[in-house]
Amino acid sequence: MELLCRALSLLEVNYTRSYLKEVYDSCPDRTNLKGYSSILSFYGINTQVYQIESSEYLFPDDIPCIIFYKSDFALLEAIDSEKAIICTGGKKLTVDRETFNNSWDGLLMTLKKQRNSEEPFYDEHLKNKKIRVLCSIALIISLLFIIITSSFNNPLVSFLDYALSFSGLFISRKILIKHYGDEVKEDSICSRYKFFDCNIRYKIFKHIDVSALNFSFFLSAIVVMMLKGPSPVFTLFVCATIPFVIWSIIYQTAIKKKYCPYCLLTSVILVAMIFFNCYIQVADHVFNIEIKDILLIIGAFLLSFSLTELVILPGIKKKGLEGDRVHNLSKMKRNYLNEVRDAVWDVETSDFPRYCINVGSSSLKNSLLVVLNPFCRPCASSFIKAYNMICNNSELRISFCFNCWDDSRFATAAKLIAALDQSKSPLEVIYDWYTKGKIEDLTESGQEETSKDKLTSNMEWLNSHDVHAAPALFLNGRRLAGGISIVDVLNNI
Template structure:
């Protein structure tokens, strides 16, 4: 199941009318290096470009009236210490602790448990990506289920056949929920079954026990899915071939001892109840009771070899297919968990910092006012220099990084575009670079960004020159010369090269990974500036004392 904070954050976004790709949000949050901290929540909201704010406000009754209608808050109670989802209520506030467990608090009671920390979001009506695939998949499964039910009923089956078949479908649904639980997946229905708010119930305790595994490999979900899917296919085979269904009757009766063992095992051995398991038991008992609706005649009790063969064939086919599918599903979840750990490690700023500091710091300043400089032109804390070439196929990713950096609403970021091109002014790469510099100085930043976007997309160089024109001004050749000399001086021979405050961006990372570390880099630079100011003030005070 999803982590509580993931659930709470999704609920917060839904209450504010913000739709996002929920699996992606879950991945980004769980893989954040500081999860489950406040910083991880705001970082993920920033990743999705959702306006958000994290505040530590005074714990006063007047403050409560200023709070939004829904927000995340940090509370401390005897049972819970962490984030909760808070919604305004006529009686005060409704607190959701994990997406399921809810309690009402008066304003006075809320002030007693609240720490003063809140996280809020604002809906700026952005078109954030909904989980279209998940919605389409759910609809597809629903349509297929309805179609299969209608097809089966078209065979003019009797009451027993219809009830038993429908219950088999219900069994499949319950076993899919059990499989989701075993794989650590999430759904609203599953949360209702396995909320574990009652001390006498625990899906984990039962499903992870030895009794829930057969032959050391078949889990409870495996057995259930194989059983109910096989029954469903067998019913289709029997009614389609007009074959006696006494094999179904026999299997239904043989399942009863299993239900007795399950109840005994949960009651006496585990001493916990699994609502999902009890649901399966209920379906098996209902299928047994449906035998009462059989139309008694001589054919019911006749042995039918065809019926046995069809039943055995369907069970073997389903068993073989599930033995192929099940490991892949489990491997996919293992890879998902590994991916989360990988990204959590990769996005760790301390590791990134230790690697980037191994490279020598070089001066990125050049004596040229015509160079393309985007973002903050005055005193930025983060200076990024992108050394590129218009004909470099690998520079497309670097240009996408530039565009994403400029989308960050932080005035402390400066991005410089420096061209490392050939010295031949008739060569196409130099002509394009000159024209880009010319566009920047004459037509402004936005037009130059559009021109750069075009050359680093799929457009051919000659077509680009036809669209944007040849360079006209000779004065910008000096910019190309200065950039080339600077590249030679610092042995920068390949493009793209990215310098972050004078240090080479590590090859161990994808260039787009730089976006993960922007906040930490700026925070560190702010600390350096504050430290220098403090030292300067201390020195000034010492001089005055003398």
């Protein structure tokens, strides 16, 4: 996905990373050129694949382009007589021209930005992203305020305890993501040294994951610090981890005979916190702790552990499986669409509604009929998401049929059809209608009445074929099941 992010950035196409990941996960061909072409088409990028004999035949207009470099796809960003700049594996590389020529097989896919190139609903996605950023900033400010107010008595000690606790929390979270999330990239430190293994998992009583315990401890340590500050009760809480640290080191050394660098780092942090709080801070007052303080640290840890097991860990697992789930669903949709495409037609093209907006050559083998309602939010969403792909489509003849079951809006729908009749770019009229909610007054005398007749004819056809909701799709004359969108069809045909 990093290659696509870089390509969109170079082409100066507006996009959000979170939505691009959704599009990427839902594409069944996301690891080959066909998939890259579909995803970029979703953003309004026109692509063409060529095979050339040598990089000498590359033109400035061909760059940036996607190429197959060595054993993986890469983005060629720039090239001159001496060197080539490519992006591969999430890294930007500069290689000499001879090395580039020897490692490239001449296959390339050009990327051309169009006038309408942009992520569908980009403004809305950007707004949501800004809200998330503002919420994160507000959370950080709130935490800083609480930390500062709880550190007045001993600021240096508090700062060190907070720094170590937050560092341990961050590292523990990374371990959880590596074990249960979607991070599959191996760390260089683990691949470089044979005695390191970043995927070591070990559990207490065969059920309690140690990485979850680590996360829970550091989270509860922060809570206790906020409530009590540097105190004997915090020292006792930290010292309670001594058996765990010893057991963790023995387990990795004697049983696994390999070390998890992140687990070792959390152990070092725990040892530092133990040493710091026992020998520099308030060790001489540890025995003056009240029962309520002990109950406080026990309650804080149990609450943090419950939160980790019931909310955080399932959330990480769900996020890790989401990409595979969406990808598997897209494969199921592909199999279904292939069966429908090759089946006998239920409705011949000649029997389509009398009035349709047709896009694509009539000689194309496959045909898609899309039933839309001008006042339907799902119809608007489906069309806007597919708009860029429809404009770049050359594999499918698409027909758009409008309906209106609301008598009070029938005249407005007829006016839209009149505007489509008179426009040289009907797709743009539909797009403007769904995005702006209005159309220019393009109707002439008598045109609106004719449009009402066309709309009535469409409604009769829909009723005769038992179509009473929109959007509805017919691929090669056969009605598609719910849950299949225009984008799904364009991705798989």
